[in-house]
Amino acid sequence: MLADPRPRSRAPRLALRFAVLAYLALVLVLPVGAVVWRTLGAGVATVWQSITTPDALHALYLTILVAAIAVPLNTLFGLACAVVLVRQRFPGRRLLDAVVDLPFAVSPAVIGLALILVYGERGWFGGWLREHGVPVIFSLPGMVLATVFVSLPYVVREVTPVLREVGEEQEEAARTLGTSPLGAFLRVTLPSIRWGLAYGVTLTTARALGEFGAVAIVSGRLVGQTETLTLFVENRFESFDQAGAYGGALVLAALALLVLLGMTRLRRGRGLPNKENR
Amino acid sequence: MPAAGARLAAGSGGLLRGIVVTYLSLVVLIPLAAVAWRSAGGGAGSFWSSVTAPEALASLRLSFLAALLVTAVNLVAGTAIAWVLARDEFPGRSVVNALIDLPFALPTIVAGVTLLALYGQHSPLGLNLAYTRAGVCLAMAFETLPFVVRAVQPVLLTMEPDMEEAAHCLGASQLATFRRVVLPALAPAMLAGAALAFARAVGEFGAVVLISGNLPYRTEVAAVHVFNLVQSDDSGGAAAVSVVLLAMSLLVLAAIGIAQRRGTRHAG
Numbered sequence: 001m002l003a004d005p006r007p008r009s010r011a012p013r014l015a016l017r018f019a020v021l022a023y024l025a026l027v028l029v030l031p032v033g034a035v036v037w038r039t040l041g042a043g044v045a046t047v048w049q050s051i052t053t054p055d056a057l058h059a060l061y062l063t064i065l066v067a068a069i070a071v072p073l074n075t076l077f078g079l080a081c082a083v084v085l086v087r088q089r090f091p092g093r094r095l096l097d098a099v100v101d102l103p104f105a106v107s108p109a110v111i112g113l114a115l116i117l118v119y120g121e122r123g124w125f126g127g128w129l130r131e132h133g134v135p136v137i138f139s140l141p142g143m144v145l146a147t148v149f150v151s152l153p154y155v156v157r158e159v160t161p162v163l164r165e166v167g168e169e170q171e172e173a174a175r176t177l178g179t180s181p182l183g184a185f186l187r188v189t190l191p192s193i194r195w196g197l198a199y200g201v202t203l204t205t206a207r208a209l210g211e212f213g214a215v216a217i218v219s220g221r222l223v224g225q226t227e228t229l230t231l232f233v234e235n236r237f238e239s240f241d242q243a244g245a246y247g248g249a250l251v252l253a254a255l256a257l258l259v260l261l262g263m264t265r266l267r268r269g270r271g272l273p274n275k276e277n278r
Numbered sequence: 279m280p281a282a283g284a285r286l287a288a289g290s291g292g293l294l295r296g297i298v299v300t301y302l303s304l305v306v307l308i309p310l311a312a313v314a315w316r317s318a319g320g321g322a323g324s325f326w327s328s329v330t331a332p333e334a335l336a337s338l339r340l341s342f343l344a345a346l347l348v349t350a351v352n353l354v355a356g357t358a359i360a361w362v363l364a365r366d367e368f369p370g371r372s373v374v375n376a377l378i379d380l381p382f383a384l385p386t387i388v389a390g391v392t393l394l395a396l397y398g399q400h401s402p403l404g405l406n407l408a409y410t411r412a413g414v415c416l417a418m419a420f421e422t423l424p425f426v427v428r429a430v431q432p433v434l435l436t437m438e439p440d441m442e443e444a445a446h447c448l449g450a451s452q453l454a455t456f457r458r459v460v461l462p463a464l465a466p467a468m469l470a471g472a473a474l475a476f477a478r479a480v481g482e483f484g485a486v487v488l489i490s491g492n493l494p495y496r497t498e499v500a501a502v503h504v505f506n507l508v509q510s511d512d513s514g515g516a517a518a519v520s521v522v523l524l525a526m527s528l529l530v531l532a533a534i535g536i537a538q539r540r541g542t543r544h545a546g
Contacts, residue, residue, distance in 0.1 A: 012452055013366060020362045021374070023355050027420055028380055034395035034402060035388075081298045088291050096299070102306055104474065105527040107481025109504040110520040114309030117316050117513060124312060149305050181290065203382070210385025213483035213501065217508055230387045230484070237391060237488060249391045256383040263383065264376045 035253070039246040050236070051247035055224045059232035060251065066140070066215075066228065067208040070147040074204050078155025079197070083185075085156070086163045103152050111149050112217025115142060119218075138220035143228070146214035151207040158200030162193045199266045206259040210252065313524075317517035328518035336495045337503035338522055344411065344499070345479035348418040353472045356426025357464065363427070364434035378424050386484025389420055393489055409491035414499060417485040422475035429471030430464055437463055466538050473534035477527035 039047055050056065085097055103111075119136035120126045129136055136142040166189060174184040190197075212230040219226040227235065229252055236244030317325055328334060363375050381389065393416060397407040407413035437460075445455040483501040490497040492506075500523045507516035 016358060017362050017366050017368060020355070020359050024359070024374065024377065027416070027423060028377055031392040031396040031420075032380070035392045037402075038395050077298065077301050080294055081302075084291075084295050084298050088295060090295065096302075099302060099307065102310070105477045105481075105524070105531055106310070107501040107504070107520070107523055107527075108483045109501040109508070110313065110481065110524060111309075113504060113508050113513065113516050113520055114313045116508065117312035117517070118309045124308070145305060149309070152302075152305065206383045210383075210388070210484075212385060212387045213487075213505065217505065230385050233387050233391060234488070245391060246395075249388045252385050252388045253392075256380070256385065256388070260376060260379055260383045263379050 032253070035246060035249060038242070039250050042243040042246060046243045047247040047250070050241065050244035051251060053244075055227070056229075056232060056244070056248065058224050059227050059229045059248070062143075062227065063209055063229040066143050066147050067205060069144050070151060070208045071201065071204050073144075073148055074151055075155055075197075075201055077152070078159055078200060078204075081156045082159040082163050085160055087168065100153050100156050103149055106149075108150065108211070108213025109217065111146060111214040115145055115149070115214070115218050119145065137218050138222070138226060140226070142218040143215050143226065146218045147208045147211050150211050150214055151204045154203040154207065155197065155200035158196045158203070159193055162196035163189070166192045195266060199263070202259055202262045202266060206256065206263075209255055209259075310524075313517045313520050316513055317521045319517075320514055324514065325518045325521075328515040329522055331515070333494050333498070334500075334503060334515070334519050337498045337500045338519065338526075340411065340414065340498070341480050341500040341523065342526055344415050344418055345476050345482075348415050348422060348479050349472050349476040351419060352422050352426055352475055353468060356423065356471060356475075357430055357468055360427045360430035360434055361460075364431055365439065378427050381421050381423050386421065386482070387488070389485040390417060390488035393417055393420060393485070398489070408489055409493060409497055411497055413489040414486055414497055417489050418479040418482050421482055421485045422479050425475040425478065426468060426471035429467045429474075433464055433467045434460075469534050469538055473531050476530045480527050480530075481523055 081096075081100060085093065085100075106114075116123060116137055118124045118126065119129065119142060121130065121137065123137075126136060134141065136145065170192075171184045171188045174188045175181060179187065210230060211228075212234070215228055216231055216234070219228070219231065221227055221231050221235070223235070229248055233245050233248040233252065236248060317328075320328075329338075359378065363371065363378075384392070393413070394408060396403065397405055397413065397416060399406055399408055401407075407416055441459050442455050445459045446452070450458065481501050482499070483505065486499050487502055487505075490499060490502070492498045492502050498506075500519060504516045504519050504523070507513070507519065
């Protein structure tokens, strides 16, 4: 029997494990625990009261409404964009591929400014749109636009690699049997890319529910009108209403937890995480 | 017949491409072009004076240096976390693995409230980082933690431990094994994760805005400065600072992209 020439010591491995867990505890786990602790400290009844005020409920409703519009839009766009990137050859394809990632590199404050410059009252399209009865900035369409901007790349990035892997042969076979192109895509390809698509939609939803900076700029933050739940949390925090701030934060954290559980299950569903997205 | 089919497909493909490009233009490209246009609107002199205004310069410097520091920290920490998750075994590993995605799932403003609950005034640890640059870095570190982990982990998982074992059996120390065998294979993924982390950190807004207190010249980051300029209706100044901020993250992304391509060409 061959003996290991240098018995591996367990000490470095244990030290590394300890260091990693300590870092995660200090940066991730303990702060979240502290929020729960503080919320309980403020009293469950007080917290419940402050997150069931009409303003708080309207903020929750608006957050869900904006996500309910932005996520389907970006899902359809993401599918279409992935199809274009994977299956079409045209000049500028690599440029399109790079542009899709732009939202990852743009600060939320810059996104807000950018949308105001185009869709604001004195913006490029804003005046024309307002004349035609479509106010964008300081109302729902602007908030949806900001949310669409920040969450745009996720579906494209998750669907592109799986779509490339699946290929086109089966779909072509279905088409020779007389299925329409759209029917073939929906019935043959869509089921085999469903895990990647679902993962992308989950990431989009998380980002859409949680967007703060861009929406803060374009919404005008009118309490009870254009205030989403993230804006509500900041507003309550700035006015020293701890119960409201922690309560709102906890509602958002609960939504995030659901998303997190979804992500974990989906990652298991599609096997190993994708190696490279490009 | 096949020619007609191909033409039909090309036609509908063109339509699809047109829709995709239009959507992308209306949401992303035209608004970003408007920022560039607005920043240039007053001429080079006005752009320069907006960017070099002391408060703007201080905020840009803070964002850049803090993001650089945080990226370096999370490059090391993220690689260590990925290694522990891929190679080490301990009870609760899958829970830790799921937790890594928390910053992606948690809204940024909630991250800010969360960090203040532990590291703000009345900190249960007695560690008050509110209104400090350390607090700014902490918020950026929280937000960018997953990037390097999630970039490196899949590469480690597809890498067989055999090579590491072989190096070890040939007498290499654990450190040497990591440096000579593991690190070169991981470097492209580490760089990719670090690039995304930097781009995210340099423009971070929601997580930073509460803990930093936004003291001009001290803890006000560039994104918050842009926000304040927009609120005070100085869109020209805001656009100028935005262009510099955008250039910083795009340059880092591009530089790392080039480094990676050169690295893979070298290896292949």
